[in-house]
Amino acid sequence: MDRKPAFYEQVVRVTHVYLGPAADRFIVRQVHNHLHKEPDELSREDLSKLIDWIRVAVSFLTDDSELVEEYTDELERLARGETKV
């Protein structure tokens, strides 16, 4: 299992593009509430489970469905290990 804190940082970096300064807090809350884990324990497998929750949460912050899809596609690539640090 990937347990590198760097992975969490990658998720925040991707999220920052879409949510700006709220990115860190947004992902921390998702990890705490849905996975009951600390951010530095986030793994690729965890991210796959989180993406559906992230999609619906972001969908209530913007009505741009394409943007939401683009963001969650990025996260899915990250979960599959296709995005470089």
Add this chain to the structure above:
Amino acid sequence: MGGRSVTDDIRSLQDPITVAEVRAESEALFRSIGDGAIATDEFGHITRINPTALDILELTAEEALGQWFPRIIHILKSDGTALPLIERPIVRMFLSGQAISEKALYVTKNGHTVPVSITVSPIILDDRPVGAVQVFRDITIENEVDRMKSEFISLASHQLRTPLSTIQTYAHMMDEDYMGEMNDDQRRALHTILTATNTMNELIGMLLNIARIESGSIAVNSKRLNAANVIQDVIKQLSVNASSKNITLKFQPPRQSVWLKADVLILKEILLNLIGNAIKYTQLDGTVTISVAGRANYVRFTIKDTGIGIPQTAQEKIFGKFFRAQNVVRQETTGTGLGLYVVKGLVSTLHGRVWFKSEENKGTTFYVSLPKVYDSTDRNE
């Protein structure tokens, strides 16, 4: 014999049910919910809205269906101030993954505000969130009844206090022999009157606090406070009560000053109730220990006593209105059962948390955690 037989019923259960029938049934169910109900898909678009919701929001189905939920459903905080998108119940529900219930104001299409009680839950299909359902009801009448109830309690309490203070003044004057000397029987009777008027005064104070808490009309004036100073003030106020039972009131000061931003009057009322209770329910020669500790985001007050404790069976109800545990009722007849209810309300007003650990006949420890820097826009998470 006419009508359907059991065999008919069994047969009907075996009939193939079409998707259209199931859909029609669930649609009918949704439409017949007495409260307003709105369902959305995973992109926040409204997929269903029932007639009650349309009625409350002054919308037509055509105006609502397919629309992005936040665009069509305008919401404000209960006090009429703006609610940021990220603080909306539906967003917070997806952030937390838990159903959320709270009160807010909806703004209708025609600009009217309607107080509503909202419950929003995720729709989960095959372990995946695929949308949300929000159920809400108009609480205009409930709010009005609450307001009238609080107004009545407040008015009645003020009206009761005036004659009571006259009784207390004259009783004290008599006790000081201003009206001539009294014999022992008369003095005992007078002390009973004084005790009863003190209890009544305390009860009226509690009722006033409850009226303010329940109406949400407590004014919070937050200032930077040194927690130790507030505790010492409260201890000074209660020292007579403690010494009358030979109870040691011990304050363990923190190694470094602990500062927080809170309303000093509310904080004192919380501590007065908790330390006062600790003294009241601790036997002669016992000890009440108070301490405070500062953490990164909050300050924790701890009030520990060596008293009679809270029975296991009473622990769930201890913060309820007018609740008194059986062991307390046996020992002390003058309590109101309102102190901890008030404490909970006041702590919540300061966006804090109160909880306890207790063992009967061994003692109780109450904890109050308050945000270090409190302001009206902060939420305690």
